[in-house]
Amino acid sequence: MRDVYIIGTGIHPWMGFSEQVFADFAAVAVNDALKDANLEWQKIEAIMAGIFIYGGNAGHLSGQYLESIFGETGIPVVNVYNACATGSASIRMAYNSIAAGETDTALAFGADVSPKGFLTAKSDNAVQDRDVIRWKMGGLPNPIYWALECRKRMEKYGTxxxxxALVKVLMSEYGSKNPHARFKKQYSIEEVLNSVYVCDPLRLFEICPVSTGAAALIVTADEELISKADxxxxxxATTMGSAMYGDPTIRISALSCPSVPEAPMLSESYSASRQAYEKSGIGPEDIDVLELPDNSSWHYLVYLETCGFCKDGEADKMLRDGETKIGAKLAVNPSGGFSSHGEALSAQAIWQVIECANQLRGRCGERQVEGAKVAMAQTYGLMGNSGTTIMTI
Amino acid sequence: MENMVNKVARIPNLVDWSTGEVRLMSAKCNSCGTYFFPKEHYQHRPGCSREGVEDVLLAKKGKLASYTIQYYPCPAPFKTEKKITPYGIGLVEFEDEKIQITGIITGTDLKSLKIGMEMETTILDMYTNEEKQQVVTWAFKAVN
Known part of the structure; x- marks a missing residue:
């Protein structure tokens, strides 16, 4: 297997609903990635595209739509979906294609336009698509699942x-320093605690909304390109995990979960992270920067435990003691996290990897983690989807 | 039990009241012992032969393993004639079946909710359909 390097990155800043088409957002990110890599479009040998699920035929063939904008060259274009870990799948395919020697240089990208209004069922057929049941009969929007787990955590560990609220305070401080962030207002703990409940115990400022955004990553094993890159x-390592039998987490879209655990919580992310530690020979103790999926404040806490940065039930103390801040041994979400960005489904995993790469490249200005050498991006997608990418400089 | 004549579940094969009690419709794998809900949501133990899956009804009562109070209306296709927001959602544990199931909480003071309290399976009226039937979903309420 060959070593694979990130040489170009591009982000279209995160924003709310837009009338613009997703491919235009993608083109902005891809154009910036090409410029960053100082690369001609014709040098891209494969495109691994995250699909845009609300984009109909175009969204499901996002790679072809993107390719035609820059000029069709006949290369392999694969379109992939793994819920909110979609970007992890596209990065992993690009990496594997290059590491195996099939291609030298590949593009991974994702672009998403926030749906107008709420996320809801994508079909009307409950026999084919069990997700319809939770919407028609369950009364179960996504944050309810997080609230149910959060309440269990509060009972079990005293969160x-x-x-x-402190998670949001910290994320808003970092988000205010990130030009790509959608939400740049800084909040005090009182302001967060005064925000309304969406689903008790989670408040409005403690859950992330859906956003519009695009991200593109160019990876290569071409020695000449690597030597010229900034x-x-x-x-x-870049890995993916699925859920394990006996995982006690109540998973988004599901109506049931086991009551006797036989696997870790969020087992898909446990699996992805452990695979990455094994493949890279790098462990949590070596990591300087962690971008984790803080879809809610609960996620921020539980992911520190799921990924082995502390023992179960100890994340609250880490947070309170300032051990997750920029300047501590481990900086968690110096980007401001999903809390400051919102979810742009097929783009977010790539965006997390780019935030990590930017830290390692010393490009983060006011939110820079000094001397960062090792970074990890961790994703989370519904129904057992997860990816981990570990990077070094 | 209230009069269940002329009531219909919005989606079939989830909740049953034919025995005179409202119970959730599950399936049990006799090879790996796992219970499923919905009953087609197979989640076999890896290596299981997957033989001998039979339809079963869950116990009527369970314990509240977690809960939340939802302050915003659930978007369509969810619909109820009467406003139910804010509404409780419970995760109810059926001990013998080793499964926890989500459901709207009805007929219960939301301020009284506490992890560990005993809950029973019931139904919640949603709306009247074109055939003048009362369309319902499954729900949980505190056992008094």
Whole structure:
């Protein structure tokens, strides 16, 4: 297997609903990635595209739509969906194609336009698509699943409402320093605690909304391109995990979960992260920057435990003691996280990897983690989808 | 039990009241012992032969394993004639079946909710359909 490096990245800043088409957002990100890599379009040998699920035929063939904008060259274009870990799948395919020697240089991208209004069922057929049941009969929008787990955590480990609010305070401080962030207002703990409940115990400022955004990543094993690149970042491992039997988490879209655990919580992310540690020979203790999926304040806490940065039930203390801040041994979400960005489904995993790469390349200005050498991006997607990417410089 | 004549579940094969009690419709794998809900949501133990899956009804009562109170209306296709927001959602544990199931909480003071309290399976009226039937979903309420 060959070493694979990130040489070009591009982000279209995160924003709310837009009338513009997703391919235009994608083109902005891809154009920036090409410029960053100082690369001609014709040098791209494969495109691994995250699909845009609300985009009809165009969205499901997002790679072809993107390719035609820059000029069709006949290369392999694969369109992939793994819920909110879609970007992890596209990065992993690009990495594997290059590491195996099939191609030298590949593009992974995702672009998403926030649906107008709420996320809801994507079909009307409950026999074919069990997700329809939770919408028609369950009364179960996504944050309810997080609230149910959060309440269990509060009962089990003593997590407080102040802990949940503190996550937002920290994320809003970092988000205010990130030009790509959608939400740049800084919040005090009182302001967060005064925000309305969406689903008790989670408040409005403690859950992330859906957003519009695009991200593109160019990876290569071409030695000449690597030598010319500005601070190329090595991908030490990029993995995906699915859920394991006996995982006690109540998973988004499901109506049931086991009551006797036989696997870790969020087992898909446990699996992805452990695969990455094994493949890279890098462990949590070596990591300087972690971008985790803080879909809610609960996620921020539980992911520190799921990925092995502390023992179960200890994340609250890490947070309270300032051990997750920029300047501590481990900086968690110096980007401002999903809390400051919102979810742009097929783009977000790639965006997380780019935020990590930017830290390693020293490009983060006011939110820069000084001396960062090792970074990890961790994703989370509904119904057992997850990806981990570990990078070094 | 209230009069269940002329009531219909919005989606079939989830909730049953033919025995005179409202019970959730599950399936049990006699090879790996796992219970499924919905009953077609197979989640076999890896290596299971997957033989001998039979339809079963869950116990009527369980314990509240977690809950939340939802302050915003659930978007369509969810619909109820009467406003139900804010509404409780419970995760109810059926001990013998080793499964926890989500459901709207009805007929219960939301301020009284507490992890561990006993809950029973019931139904919640949603709306009247074109055939003048009362369309319902499954729900949970505190056992008094």
């Amino acid at each position: 407080t409402e102040e802990d949940l 601070n190329p970042v090595k991908i030490s």
